[in-house]
Amino acid sequence: MAKPLTKSQLSAVLAEEMGSDKKSAAAALDAVCAVITREVSNGGAVTLPGVGKIYCRERPERMVRNPATGQQIKKEADKVVKMTIAKALKDSVNG
Template identity: 40%
Template sequence: MAKAAAKPAAKAKADTITTRQLGVQLAEKQELTNKQAHAILEDLTGLITKHLKKGARVRLNGLGILQVRKRAARMGRNPATGEQIKIKASKKVAFRVAKELKESI
């Protein structure tokens, strides 16, 4: 019997940085307490969410642009039964990476 083909090596999973970890790094860099840095990040998240809900685009220089995009209603298929179903129109948050960030990675 022939040997089975070798499986390709699994990609290394990228580390996930949490808001708490960002807060700790921000606190060290800006000489803030962890509590202050965490509050700043929470406020930033809240402000971004508020403006996205209003329909505004949020430009973060050097990072990219966040905006809400509308998805039209469409026909889909239930994978379990194969039955056609109608998927309602919805909104999603889209992110477009800034050129500077794209080139630096």
């Protein structure tokens, strides 16, 4: 498995694809991340065409087991960020 791209590596590749400098590519990447974070934390969803959909889902209150003691405890309801991968990306990975 290949190593994931770091933020600086991603900015460099993005700058090359955009035909601009790394500083503006990093600013664009930061702006996209900020928009995604804001929308998802406000209960919305963001669809990245060809990549997938990022959204927030609420999990109900439930009983969980402490693996160390085996004791059952009640876990409060919470939210979790999910991502559904687009069919185009799945197809490109699977050939």
